[in-house]
Amino acid sequence: MTDSDIADPGLAQAGVRRIDWADRAMPVLRAIRERFAVERPLDGLRIAACMHVTTETANLLRTLQAGGAQVAVAASNPLSTQDDTAAALAVSYGVSVFARAGVDMDTYYRHIHAALDLAPHIVVDDGCDLVNILHTERLDLLPGVLGGCEETTTGVLRLHQMAREDALRFPVVAVNDTATKRLFDNRYGTGQSTLDGIVRATNTLLAGKTVVIAGFGYCGRGLAERARGLGARVIVTEIDPVKALDALLQGFGVQTMEEAAAQGDVFITATGNRDVVHAGHFAVMKDGAILANSGHFDVEVDVRGLAGLAVDVQRVRPHADEYLLEDGRRLVLLCEGRLVNLAAAEGHPAAVMDMSFADQALTCAWLAAAHTGLAPGVHQVPERIDAEVARLKLASTAVEIDVLTTDQEDYLSSWRSGS
Structure with a gap:
């Protein structure tokens, strides 16, 4: 060895x-x-x-x-x-x-x-x-x-x-x-494997749930598409107006996290930034809300802030920790805030x-x-x-695609050809 x-x-x-x-x-x-x-x-x-x-x-x-x-x-x-x-x-x-x-x-x-x-x-x-x-x-x-x-x-x-x-x-x-x-790994890979990790960790039914996705980059797009395909209502939060508009025109709800926090059943972060979901959001979340991170580092969900609000923490499933808050609500954090698709599933x-x-x-x-x-x-x-x-x-995959003819290559490479 x-x-x-x-x-x-x-x-x-x-x-x-x-x-x-x-x-x-x-x-x-x-x-x-x-x-x-x-x-x-x-x-x-x-x-x-x-x-x-x-x-x-x-x-x-x-x-x-x-x-x-x-x-x-x-x-x-x-x-x-x-x-x-x-x-x-x-x-x-x-x-x-x-x-x-x-x-x-x-x-x-x-x-x-x-x-x-x-x-x-x-x-x-x-x-x-x-x-x-x-x-x-x-x-x-x-x-x-x-x-x-x-x-x-x-x-x-x-x-x-x-x-x-x-x-x-x-x-x-x-x-x-x-x-x-980006187009395949981030969109199709992250989209499928993240939801796979959430389902393995919780055995929850996503159909009929409200899934809040923070970030609409390639990863967020894949997550939104696949969550909708499983029957979830999807809300997207964004800081980029172009990406937010893209999400809106694809038929997803677009809100601030402050607005979405009280509505979501499942929250998935995919931004690459810290404290995307924090104590102010935890304060208004539903009893039983699930928190999952699909970003690389364990900083997107404010785990310390959540721990500070909790009066008790119990591991209820192998990759799910339930935080009991003073008012009796329970929030479920998956994989300690780390990458849910690799910690609870196989990536x-x-x-x-x-x-x-x-x-x-x-x-x-x-x-x-x-x-x-x-x-x-x-x-x-x-x-x-x-x-x-x-x-x-x-x-x-035995798929063939077209090849340009000589005339087509000449047409694309010349500015002299008119309409």
Whole structure:
């Protein structure tokens, strides 16, 4: 077994079976892995990742290994780690894994430091914690870092802030911003897996309920569409007038959180910001209201504020804590305010992560070749990578699309042609 900190090496074979099951639904990443095994675009490079340690992530790490990289991974969320997957990676696939389900925050950060002890050339981050520690506590490693990838909206926001302050010391590619990530992972993956987590945690019937969704980005859109499809009445809260108008014209209710707080049966946050649901909102919520977060960090629901209002807290189901308030109302917080789709369910379906992780793998290979021409800052994934992933996904489903004729290409490329 590699140098790792995992819960139980004996879970490795069970993890291998689950990783293989996910791999069946990831034909694009599998094709890239086969290509990498021949081309070896990452030969001699060390890659440190901070990601959700799930079966889908395991198949990405296997792909990076096939390209020649030495890989270490730490968990990006203490509640999302699948211990059998971590064991399989460490015991059967030769990845250094620093992840155990349910660790405290001190261990969480110790694990990130352990992954960085690899002295990486490339970093793959999920939320910017790894990049943040590199720039605040592990500055000695910065000269050796060629570049990185970030796959979350929250992480990209942090990176842009670092770049504006001239604090970012190497190029980072915003994999989150590719169409094959945002349009599919965020919208379809988050939409389905978040509701899956809520239903697993509570066994509630969403039909007929009022579901309040904070944020109408790609994640919020997917949540709203799927909640409506299950028969819920959907209210959207937003700070962006364009997104709010989009929600309104799609037929969703649009209100402030102050207005919606008294009406909602289920609240889902997907904003990337803190205190989106706070004590003032808790004060008017219905008895039995369910609070769930689908944003990356556990700051969107003010958990401390909720605890301060409670006279008692009971764990009523494995991922559901019931907060009893002085007036007798009970509010149910899921997964301690952490990502409900990964803590109470299994995260996005493998078929969706196939595209996101194909973007990651191809971007790592591109960084390995192109890093010398990239200045420190936030960069976009080359359009050809995005298009290639989409083409490979279509091919895997036996779907064909039209191709421009020569006349059509000439028409689109010429300004001389009139109407």
